Amino acid sequence: MExxxxxxxxxxxxxxxYYVCKRKLWLFSKGIAMEDTSDRVLSGKLVHEDSYQRKDKEVLIDDIIKLDILDKDYVREVKISSKLTEPDRMQLYYYLFYLKQIGINKKGSINYVKEKKIEEVELTSExxxxxxxxxxxxxxxxxxxxxxxxxxxxxCRKCAYYEFCFVKEDDE
Ligand code: SF4
Known part of the structure; x- marks a missing residue:
């Protein structure tokens, strides 16, 4: 399919x-920035530099997608915990999809630092x-x-937009 x-x-x-909360996606896309530490922990983006030297290895593709690590066969993502595995997995599938569209075929792996586990993913047509x-x-x-x-x-209570969502809704 083209x-x-x-x-x-x-x-x-x-x-x-998108897979965490579509409202969060909308708020973020409008530049409403309320990200705080608790939220980054929740979405698994905060990884202590001592636990993984990711900064040196980040790869930016087309100025739009930022891969933690790109090696010969894999795109490797690093997440602090496996609290939100579906969003993490879909993000990585998106990276694999994107690379495939530009002619690069890779498999994916997610390293969950806290649980010390690695999950491997591979694109399918579905x-x-x-x-x-x-x-x-x-x-x-x-x-x-x-x-x-x-x-x-x-x-919701751990989301950076909690106050925005709930204070606003209470006022309506
Ligand atoms: S507080 Fe809940 S509803 Fe609001 S953006 Fe966050 S996750 Fe979504």
């Missing part, structure tokens, strides 16, 4: 947020279709002038 990557490409974090659907939907959501309706999720 897919116009140029039209739908986005940052990996947006794919991650996953590619899911990524295409996700990218189309991300575009739709982020172009909308209103945020998706508030849905209470188990991790």
């Amino acid at each position: 897919f116009e990557l140029e039209k739908f490409k986005t940052q990996g974090v947006k794919v991650n947020y 996953i590619e279709d899911m990524i295409i659907h996700t990218l189309i939907d991300i575009k739709k959501i982020t172009y909308d002038s209103n945020p998706p309706k508030l849905k209470i999720l188990p991790y």
Whole structure:
């Protein structure tokens, strides 16, 4: 299936947020920055430099996707914990999909530092279709002038946008 990557490409974090919370994706896409330490911990992005020397190895592709590590066969992502495995996995699938679209075939691995476990992932045609659907939907959501309706999720209290969502909703 021909897919116009140029039209739908986005940052990996947006794919991650799409699977965490579509409202969070919208808020982030509008530049509403409320990220704090607790949220970065929740989304697994904060990894202590002592536990993994990621900074030196980060690879930026097309000024839009930032890979923790790219080696001969793998894209390797590093996450602090496996609290949100689906968003982490989908973000990595997106990276594999993106690379494939530009002619680079890789497998993926996620290193969960806290649990000391490594998960391996590989693209399939079903996953590619899911990524295409996700990218189309991300575009739709982020172009909308209103945020998706508030849905209470188990991790809302730990989300950087908690006050924004709940204070605002209480006022309505
Ligand atoms: S507080 Fe809950 S509903 Fe609001 S953006 Fe965060 S996860 Fe989504």
